[in-house]
Amino acid sequence: MDAVTITAKGISVSVDLAVGHLADMAVDIDGHRLKPLHRAPWVGEPRETLPKDLPEGTVHLSGDFLCAPFSISDVEEAPLHGWPANSRWEVVDSAATADGWRAVFRLQRPVMGATVDKILTLRDDHSFLYQEHVFSGGSGAIPVAHHPMTVMKTGGRLAFSPKRLAATPNEPPEPDPARGRSLLAYPARCPARPRVTAPPRRPIARPGYRMAQLREAFVTLVEADHGGPGWTALARQAEADLVLVLKNPAELPVTMLWVSNGGRDYAPWSGRHRGVLGIEDGRTAVGHAASLGDNWLKHESVATAFALSEGRSFSFRHVIGALPWPSGEPPRDVTTSPGRMRILAADGAVRDIAFDSDFLRIGQSRPD
Known part of the structure; x- marks a missing residue:
């Protein structure tokens, strides 16, 4: 694998440059090594053993x-999920900082004309990866999402920042029973209850x-108007840890599971x-054309794309982390204060831990 790894005290992240996927992430904390991200079991198998028409992003499917x-x-x-998930990225800059490491990668293909x-x-000593994507130039509009994936040996339990709506798409992921279920x-x-995906009954989750x-x-879960960061917390049972994914809801208003x-x-x-x-925070409907068209999320006053234009850029930010969490029960709440995150079990x-509370810029103006 053509990968580059960046490190700070207590954390490392590897990037698969062929497709820009986070191939690995390790958090060393309190004597534990936590591996919050998933890698598909076929990654690294000989290419000729996989379907010829498989997108490169699926061939390399890993992490985020x-x-x-x-x-x-x-x-x-x-291809599926666009060129950022399926084509090469190059290292623009990678260097130590006063308190860790910062690296910049650039996609080698434009997206709607944008760089x-x-x-x-x-x-150092933060259990989180802080990441930002910047689109410069281009024309039209582009829906976006992060695609972090975690994996569990025996299952886990979820909690969320407040959501106001949960919905499934028109078609199931596997409509043909001969191929899947x-x-x-x-x-x-249906309306979503605070900090769970939906009422504890079908049809939602x-x-x-x-x-x-x-x-x-x-x-798809639509964020409620609560004034704080959007978050998903997964207490993995066998792994005895807590996987945390955070966003700014003004930038990424939906979470897709x-x-x-x-x-x-x-x-x-x-x-x-x-x-x-998959805990997939985004500004999107399902598909590019659907995101630009008259979709159901727009009827709920939810933005489903960013506008592109020459001479202009926009960015959005995202956070992934992990902590030891032996209880197997997800937290009641996650809040932030200057330089800290507080997790209510x-x-x-x-649990009070180091966190860059300014990174997600809650309450500050961000471009549409």
């Missing part, structure tokens, strides 16, 4: 990657990941992609 657009590229021709940069920052009802929509259900599932647990029988999935959860205990 930028989707631009999210899902189908039906405005500008590109795309990926900026990764690690800070889907979980949940499609389409479906439950806040636990059940390993016995060999299915694929997809649900992808459950992939042995529900696809065709290659390269072949029933072996199990225990995987289910039993009322409080």
